[in-house]
Structures are given as structure tokens and as C-alpha cells.
Amino acid sequence: MAQVKEPEIYWHDESEKELLGELSAVASPPFVSSKAADGGTAGSLRHVPNTLISSAYSGPTIEDIERALSTKVPDVRATSHRYRAPVPEKGIGKSDSKYAVMIKSCGGGVAEDGYKWRKYGQKTIKNNPNPSRSYYRCTNPRCSAKRQVERSKEDPNMLTITYEGLHLHYPHFHVLRRRPQDHTATKLQVPKKPKLQGEEQLHKDYKSQSIQGELREEVVAVTSGESSPGSPDRGLEEEATLNPGAGKQNMRPSDAVQHPQGLLQDVVPLLIREPCSTGSAVSSYHHYHFFPTPCPSYYSASISPPTNPSDIDLGLHFRHSLNLKQSKDR
DNA sequence: CGGTTTTGACCCGCGC
DNA sequence: GCGCGGGTCAAAACCG
Numbered sequence: 116m117a118q119v120k121e122p123e124i125y126w127h128d129e130s131e132k133e134l135l136g137e138l139s140a141v142a143s144p145p146f147v148s149s150k151a152a153d154g155g156t157a158g159s160l161r162h163v164p165n166t167l168i169s170s171a172y173s174g175p176t177i178e179d180i181e182r183a184l185s186t187k188v189p190d191v192r193a194t195s196h197r198y199r200a201p202v203p204e205k206g207i208g209k210s211d212s213k214y215a216v217m218i219k220s221c222g223g224g225v226a227e228d229g230y231k232w233r234k235y236g237q238k239t240i241k242n243n244p245n246p247s248r249s250y251y252r253c254t255n256p257r258c259s260a261k262r263q264v265e266r267s268k269e270d271p272n273m274l275t276i277t278y279e280g281l282h283l284h285y286p287h288f289h290v291l292r293r294r295p296q297d298h299t300a301t302k303l304q305v306p307k308k309p310k311l312q313g314e315e316q317l318h319k320d321y322k323s324q325s326i327q328g329e330l331r332e333e334v335v336a337v338t339s340g341e342s343s344p345g346s347p348d349r350g351l352e353e354e355a356t357l358n359p360g361a362g363k364q365n366m367r368p369s370d371a372v373q374h375p376q377g378l379l380q381d382v383v384p385l386l387i388r389e390p391c392s393t394g395s396a397v398s399s400y401h402h403y404h405f406f407p408t409p410c411p412s413y414y415s416a417s418i419s420p421p422t423n424p425s426d427i428d429l430g431l432h433f434r435h436s437l438n439l440k441q442s443k444d445r
Numbered sequence: 446c447g448g449t450t451t452t453g454a455c456c457c458g459c460g461c
Numbered sequence: 462g463c464g465c466g467g468g469t470c471a472a473a474a475c476c477g
Contacts, residue, residue: 236468
């Protein structure tokens with residue numbers, strides 16, 4: 116794989132150093148990837164031992180983050196709400212850190228991935244019968260992650276989500292879930308008027324998204340746990356930012372129990388774990404059921420371009436986990 | 446009222 | 462140099 120280069124990341128203050136310290140203990144990236152940049156065949160499904168998940172990741176690494184943090188640049192964001200995100204010619208912010216995920220859309224929307232995105236543009240794409248590509252940027256001001264969502268040319272039911280950049284914070288729901296009171300609040304949070312559909316609704320419902328506990332725990336059990344203790348005194352956002360988890364190499368069994376949701380959401384985009392959580396009905400009303408309705412296409416996600424034999428077929432993994440859960444429920 | 450989405454305009458890289 | 466197309470900006474509209 117091409118060496119991942121430095122992202123353009125702007126840091127505001129000394130707290131970033133703390134973040135760096137936390138990140139240094141993290142082995143898990145925000146997204147599964149990837150050797151995606153190494154090339155391969157999209158859609159190929161292979162079952163790889165779970166233990167390879169972390170090793171298969173070839174996206175931004177801690178080293179990359181450290182390098183990025185070592186290259187401080189003037190903080191444009193801090194001085195102006197309007198900024199033009201620098202797009203380095205080379206580096207993590209560009210092609211090397213792109214992860215294309217193909218996912219079958221259920222219900223006309225795109226799946227949640229655990230992060231909060233703000234749409235900043237939309238373009239019609241030439242040679243694509245499907246109307247447009249949407250551009251999203253992570254709402255976390257410290258985060259330079261972006262993603263593009265477009266429908267596949269071949270199959271309008273397939274969404275191609277291209278992630279670009281690196282999340283330097285927890286997924287949003289991770290924070291919600293980590294606090295018992297938040298969890299309760301989330302559980303009771305039901306939108307009064309689910310109106311929007313598809314991707315739009317996704318963003319609206321984002322804050323009410325909760326973890327589908329049972330499956331999540333199953334998946335975590337076969338992948339990786341999270342050991343960062345977290346600080347109950349920190350605010351949500353701060354906790355999300357400064358406490359991005361810890362690597363499984365540091366994990367103790369008790370940690371997995373304490374934080375059953377683990378790092379999964381840090382590692383696997385929720386769209387893969389939960390590709391059908393595309394609307395308010397799913398994300399808001401069914402907090403404790405992985406899928407409210409049968410969704411035959413779940414886990415049809417694949418990392419693209421998949422690359423080499425060490426690629427992970429997360430889909431197969433999670434399908435397996437889901438099957439376990441469904442059998443239990445029967 | 447603050448955050449998000451929409452959407453036309455603008456910027457910029459690339460190919461010819 | 463020019464045109465094209467992808468990516469981003471930014472003001473207005475929308476929404477809770």
C-alpha cells in the first residue's frame with residue numbers, strides 16, 4: 116500500500132497534545148479499511164479471522180496522526196468560520212486516505228456511520244445517470260474527515276460512500292452510549308414527526324441514534340474491545356474528542372465488560388454494521404433491535420477497492436453475528 | 446436562534 | 462489558452 120501521508124489537520128490548542136497522547140494508545144482507526152488503497156476487486160467477500168481486522172487496517176495510523184500533529188499550521192478555522200479546507204496534493208487528506216464503501220441502500224437513504232456530517236455541497240456527476248453526488252464534512256471542527264455519497268451507476272440501490280480524511284474523535288453515538296444517563300435519554304428520545312426521508316433524515320436523527328446493544332456486543336466480542344476508561348467529568352464533545360479509545364493490545368477483559376460497545380464503532384463504519392439504519396423509523400424507534408424489518412441486503416457492504424487476501428470481509432462477519440442474534444431471538 | 450440543507454456560483458486542476 | 466468537470470463556497474431557506 117502506498118504510504119499514508121500526512122493529513123492537513125489544524126489544531127487549536129494544547130488539548131490536542133492530550134488527544135495525541137490518547138491516540139497513541141489507540142490501535143483502532145476510525146474506519147476499517149483498507150488496504151483499500153492497494154487495489155482489489157470491489158464486492159469480493161471473503162471471510163477473514165477477526166483477529167486480522169486490526170492488522171488489515173492500512174489507513175491512517177497512529178504514526179500518521181503523530182506526523183500530522185507534528186506539522187502545525189496556522190489555524191484558519193479558529194479565526195474564521197469560513198475556511199477553505201486545504202487539500203494537500205498528496206497526503207492523508209487526498210487519495211491515500213480515501214475509503215470507498217459500497218453499500219446497499221435500504222429505504223432510500225444512506226446508512227449511519229457513527230459520525231456527524233454536515234452537507235456542504237452537491238454536484239451532478241457526468242456520465243452518472245443518478246443525479247448527484249453529495250459532499251459531507253465532519254461537524255467536529257477539529258476533524259477534517261469528509262465523505263462523498265453517490266449512487267452507483269450500475270445499481271441505483273447501491274450507494275458508494277467515499278470517506279476521505281481521518282476522524283480524530285469518537286463517533287457521536289459512542290459518547291451517548293458510554294453514559295448511562297445518556298443512554299436512557301436516548302432510549303426515550305423519539306422524534307415527534309419523522310418527516311425526512313433517506314439521507315436527510317439520517318442527519319436529523321443522528322443525535323438520537325443509539326447502539327443496538329446485543330449485536331454490537333456480539334461483534335465486539337469477535338473483533339476488538341475498548342479499554343479507554345474515559346472521564347465521567349468531561350463534557351460529551353470533549354470526551355468524544357479527547358478519548359478516542361485504546362488499542363486492544365491494552366485491553367483487559369474487564370474493560371470489554373464495562374464498555375461492551377467497544378471500539379467497534381471506531382473501527383467499522385456503522386453503515387457496515389448497520390446498513391439499514393437509514394431512516395427515522397430505524398434509528399429512532401428501534402433502539403434495541405438491530406433491524407426493525409427484514410433487510411435481505413444488509414451486510415452487502417464491501418470495502419472498495421478491496422485489495423489483497425488480507426482484506427476483511429466485514430459484511431460476512433457481521434452477517435454471521437446477526438444470524439447468531441436472530442437465532443437466539445427465535 | 447442556532448445548526449443544517451439547498452443550490453447557484455466560483456475555484457482549480459486537467460486534458461486537449 | 463480554453464473548456465470541462467469535480468470540489469467547495471456561501472447566502473438564503475429551512476427546521477426544531
